[in-house]
Amino acid sequence: MTALASDSSLETDTTTAHKASPDGFNLAALTALTVGERVIDPDLIPWVPYIEGVDVKPLRLNRKTGIWVNLTRVVGGGVVGRHYHGSSVVGYVLEGSWYYRERDWVARAGMMIWEPPGDIHTLVTNPEGTTTLFLMEGPLFYLNDDDHVIGFDDVLSFTKMYRDYCEANGIEALDLDY
Numbered sequence: 001m002t003a004l005a006s007d008s009s010l011e012t013d014t015t016t017a018h019k020a021s022p023d024g025f026n027l028a029a030l031t032a033l034t035v036g037e038r039v040i041d042p043d044l045i046p047w048v049p050y051i052e053g054v055d056v057k058p059l060r061l062n063r064k065t066g067i068w069v070n071l072t073r074v075v076g077g078g079v080v081g082r083h084y085h086g087s088s089v090v091g092y093v094l095e096g097s098w099y100y101r102e103r104d105w106v107a108r109a110g111m112m113i114w115e116p117p118g119d120i121h122t123l124v125t126n127p128e129g130t131t132t133l134f135l136m137e138g139p140l141f142y143l144n145d146d147d148h149v150i151g152f153d154d155v156l157s158f159t160k161m162y163r164d165y166c167e168a169n170g171i172e173a174l175d176l177d178y
């Protein structure tokens with residue numbers, strides 16, 4: 001475990017904290033490895049029709065890692081069919097509310113939901129619909145009632161869907177592959 005130095009100058013000027021540090025965390029090497037920050041303006045990204053009553057606005061489509069982040073908008077009482085994810089998922093409800101048919105809780109605006117990998121669920125919205133941010137890694141698999149896989153989506157399929165929609169509608173597709 002590395003102890004932080006008790007240097008009062010670090011407390012008064014956090015913008016230069018890393019410069020004042022002896023680089024005990026090897027931040028210079030990390031900076032050389034990673035990419036620069038990205039600032040995504042959702043106003044520049046269209047709502048892409050996904051399934052009936054459900055549109056998605058991709059904010060991150062990282063094909064190198066399989067990480068993908070979407071705003072999901074469901075109009076009215078809609079359904080995202082029964083599925084599970086290969087990795088855990090974080091959801092943050094921005095508007096409206098929804099629930100899983102298989103659970104007894106309701107996700108309302110302001111709530112965060114974490115789902116373990118393999119959790120089978122069917123997303124159902126209340127009449128007001130919802131806009132929810134989902135952070136995912138890896139594919140999700142749609143299932144029938146016999147638990148047979150009947151479809152899937154992942155960062156590759158969503159990248160294609162986004163780019164195809166932009167091309168068909170004369171919209172410049174952003175580079176979301178970060």
Ligand SMILES: [Fe+2]
Binds near residue numbers: 084085089121
């Ligand atoms: Fe899900």
